[in-house]
Amino acid sequence: MNILDDLGFVFADALAEVISKVSGVSLKNSVLPYHDGFDEMIGIMNLSGNNSGMLLITAKEAAMRVLCSLMIGIPEDEVTKDDIFDMLCELVNMTAGNAKLRLSNVSYSFALSLPFLISGDNMAIRIKKNEHIVTRVLSDGQTSLTIKVVHQIS
Amino acid sequence: MKLLVVDDSSVIRKVIRAAADVLQLETMEAQDGVEALKILSAHYQEIDLVLLDWNMPEMSGYDVLVHIKSNEKYKDIPVMMVTTEGQRNSIVAAVRAGADNYLTKPFTVEELETKIIECIGEGSGSE
Numbered sequence: 001m002n003i004l005d006d007l008g009f010v011f012a013d014a015l016a017e018v019i020s021k022v023s024g025v026s027l028k029n030s031v032l033p034y035h036d037g038f039d040e041m042i043g044i045m046n047l048s049g050n051n052s053g054m055l056l057i058t059a060k061e062a063a064m065r066v067l068c069s070l071m072i073g074i075p076e077d078e079v080t081k082d083d084i085f086d087m088l089c090e091l092v093n094m095t096a097g098n099a100k101l102r103l104s105n106v107s108y109s110f111a112l113s114l115p116f117l118i119s120g121d122n123m124a125i126r127i128k129k130n131e132h133i134v135t136r137v138l139s140d141g142q143t144s145l146t147i148k149v150v151h152q153i154s
Numbered sequence: 155m156k157l158l159v160v161d162d163s164s165v166i167r168k169v170i171r172a173a174a175d176v177l178q179l180e181t182m183e184a185q186d187g188v189e190a191l192k193i194l195s196a197h198y199q200e201i202d203l204v205l206l207d208w209n210m211p212e213m214s215g216y217d218v219l220v221h222i223k224s225n226e227k228y229k230d231i232p233v234m235m236v237t238t239e240g241q242r243n244s245i246v247a248a249v250r251a252g253a254d255n256y257l258t259k260p261f262t263v264e265e266l267e268t269k270i271i272e273c274i275g276e277g278s279g280s281e
Contacts (some may be wrong), residue, residue, distance in 0.1 A: 013192070017260070018273075020262045021260040021261065021262055022169075022260045066243050068165065071165065071169060072165060072169060072172070073169075073172055082164065083165055083168075086163055086164050087163075087165045087167045089163070090166060090259075093209065093236050093238050093259075094259045094260045096238065097237075097238025097239060097240055097259065098238070098240070098260070100240075100241065100242055101240045104241055108247075112209055112238065112239070113209075114209065114210075114211055116163075125194075125197045143182055
């Protein structure tokens with residue numbers, strides 16, 4: 001198998017499992033197109049070690065508010081912006097850990113780092129020429145998240 | 155009984171606090187390893203279980219675990235690692251360092267409650 005082709009699916013499946021477990025929401029791979037500038041926040045983790053790269057999860061605040069409410073078990077209007085930012089970072093953290101476990105049987109290893117978040121309007125992700133990027137959109141028709149995996153080509 | 159919850163994620167701390175409330179357990183919280191050791195130093199006689207994240211700023215959960223298990227005053231306090239590091243080598247390293255239990259994130263509230271009960275025993279909550 002070409003691991004680079006499958007990398008997006010592995011990370012997307014990892015994110016779907018994480019979301020399902022913490023919130024009960026079942027997100028599926030979607031044919032929805034991804035547009036730079038569409039989402040309002042990006043959770044990011046640098047992946048280092050044998051396979052270096054980056055994991056990014058982008059979302060709209062409204063989608064994160066729904067998931068956060070379900071995860072903490074409080075009404076949506078009681079979810080704070082700090083809760084939302086913190087949860088997106090934690091989703092990145094858990095998704096990276098879950099994907100690391102899934103990829104361990106194909107000897108694709110990397111080390112986790114501390115996740116961080118950026119937010120703003122019209123954000124675009126650009127990569128260098130020696131990097132490979134895969135994008136997957138997950139949605140249940142109402143809530144959608146986009147996951148991007150950047151792999152540095154040696 | 156009282157839990158010390160050590161995690162840099164405030165959302166995870168809230169989830170654990172909610173589960174502890176259901177089990178009628180009190181919680182203290184630290185957002186990194188340094189803060190956890192300060193709380194332990196002042197309150198170790200009150201703490202019945204430490205729930206410890208691995209991947210944190212300032213001081214990793216693994217380093218906190220090693221510190222707890224090498225300190226005469228704290229070494230008998232049970233420690234459960236609650237972490238995204240689910241690979242076998244990480245679990246083995248934590249157990250060798252003295253971890254009493256291990257829960258991989260993501261977890262359901264039911265899984266968390268079961269693990270806490272495994273560590274402290276059924277019916278250990280406040281009356």
